[in-house]
Amino acid sequence: MIKLFLSFNFKTDKDIADVIRQQLSVLGIECVVMGDIAKDPPPDVVRSNIFACDAFLAIVSGEKSDWVQNEIGMAYAANKKHIYGLVEEGVSVGGLLPRITSYKQFHRDSMLALKKLIAKIASEFVEDAANVGLVEPTEILTSTVKAGSPFSRMPGGSFAPTIDRGAYEHRNRGLITISFRPPRLPSGDFVLTIYVPPEFDLGRVIVDPDNHIARDLPREVCRIVVSKKKTKRYQGFSYIETSLSFPEALPSLSDGWVNLKLPDVAAPAISGRYAFYGEGKVAVGSPVAETSPFEFEPIIVKGEVSPTTLSGTIFTSKNTPFEGQAVIRAVGIAVDPYDPTHRSTGRPVEGRFYMMLRDRGRYDLSLAPGTYDVYASALDGVEYRIAAGIPVLEDTTLDGFLGDELS
Numbered sequence: 228m229i230k231l232f233l234s235f236n237f238k239t240d241k242d243i244a245d246v247i248r249q250q251l252s253v254l255g256i257e258c259v260v261m262g263d264i265a266k267d268p269p270p271d272v273v274r275s276n277i278f279a280c281d282a283f284l285a286i287v288s289g290e291k292s293d294w295v296q297n298e299i300g301m302a303y304a305a306n307k308k309h310i311y312g313l314v315e316e317g318v319s320v321g322g323l324l325p326r327i328t329s330y331k332q333f334h335r336d337s338m339l340a341l342k343k344l345i346a347k348i349a350s351e352f353v354e355d356a357a358n359v360g361l362v363e364p365t366e367i368l369t370s371t372v373k374a375g376s377p378f379s380r381m382p383g384g385s386f387a388p389t390i391d392r393g394a395y396e397h398r399n400r401g402l403i404t405i406s407f408r409p410p411r412l413p414s415g416d417f418v419l420t421i422y423v424p425p426e427f428d429l430g431r432v433i434v435d436p437d438n439h440i441a442r443d444l445p446r447e448v449c450r451i452v453v454s455k456k457k458t459k460r461y462q463g464f465s466y467i468e469t470s471l472s473f474p475e476a477l478p479s480l481s482d483g484w485v486n487l488k489l490p491d492v493a494a495p496a497i498s499g500r501y502a503f504y505g506e507g508k509v510a511v512g513s514p515v516a517e518t519s520p521f522e523f524e525p526i527i528v529k530g531e532v533s534p535t536t537l538s539g540t541i542f543t544s545k546n547t548p549f550e551g552q553a554v555i556r557a558v559g560i561a562v563d564p565y566d567p568t569h570r571s572t573g574r575p576v577e578g579r580f581y582m583m584l585r586d587r588g589r590y591d592l593s594l595a596p597g598t599y600d601v602y603a604s605a606l607d608g609v610e611y612r613i614a615a616g617i618p619v620l621e622d623t624t625l626d627g628f629l630g631d632e633l634s
Contacts, residue, residue: 271513369529537619
């Protein structure tokens with residue numbers, strides 16, 4: 228969720244601020260208000276939270292507030308691209324605000340007009356303010372498992388098989404570059420934790436990150452720690468924690484991006500679309516504030532040889548597309564795509580699609596040609612088999628129902 232720092236006079240403008248907070252929440256924007264964090268926040272706490280937000284909005288009304296003026300100055304010092312002002316009609320505007328941003332006037336008795344102003348402001352920054360990360364290449368080829376390798380069981384007592392932890396025949400290794408754009412801080416530290424899906428083997432990187440991650444910043448201003456996540460959130464994911472020291476890091480951020488190059492990453496044996504996640508934190512002195520999440524573009528791991536596609540829609544029991552997070556898995560045995568009889572190779576293969584809310588029930592799996600059983604599970608982890616023995620020799624469509632076990 229995108230974050231906006233909302234600055235206002237608590238004595239006179241809380242009613243206006245509440246209207247703004249409610250409307251922005253509907254638009255997927257979280258308002259950060261210092262009164263929610265601390266009653267009398269120290270300046271460092273205020274600064275950290277302003278630096279961590281994607282945009283800044285000040286309400287300027289008839290009763291002058293030193294806090295509002297000071298927070299406007301902090302936003303300017305934080306080099307925020309998106310600084311907005313809402314000025315009550317009839318109020319003379321002074322200080323920094325007229326010189327650092329255009330501002331809009333509102334009338335306290337016209338809530339509809341105010342809401343229209345807020346909608347316009349939100350539309351101006353919401354796309355540009357998103358924290359976006361990039362992964363290159365966007366497509367790689369899977370590693371392979373030895374023919375005849377036995378399947379193992381999914382964790383949690385599921386009956387379904389998986390090739391995870393199988394014996395590799397060939398590990399497809401290569402360079403992956405992860406890029407992100409940090410906020411440009413006048414001072415302090417920015418820490419970004421990048422979560423890498425467990426199917427990617429970062430074993431060598433974890434043992435010696437300094438020699439297995441190339442960065443375009445000096446090591447003394449860009450510290451890196453790599454390990455595995457052990458808490459419930461991102462269970463099993465590897466993480467790369469990058470700490471940037473400001474203002475020392477600024478001269479090296481010529482284009483505003485940090486590039487981490489991992490030259491020796493082993494591709495998963497399980498094909499599919501894998502999402503990388505990022506959590507950012509800003510620290511000025513001791514206070515720490517979280518940024519909005521970083522949304523890294525996914526990386527597609529393609530089926531091993533002459534990959535084909537299995538796609539379709541997962542429906543609920545009410546025959547409507549499933550809208551939520553789910554995992555679609557196809558598990559089977561590969562065939563020789565160059566043999567006219569589609570002779571079995573005996574090689575276990577698997578594909579996974581991690582469905583997001585925005586997919587609205589649609590999935591798209593790149594698979595090695597073969598014969599597959601297909602499974603689906605939602606957040607509760609209960610896995611249902613929605614198809615058995617499906618030949619996927621060319622692009623194939625398969626719809627299914629989440630929650631209905633195949634008889």
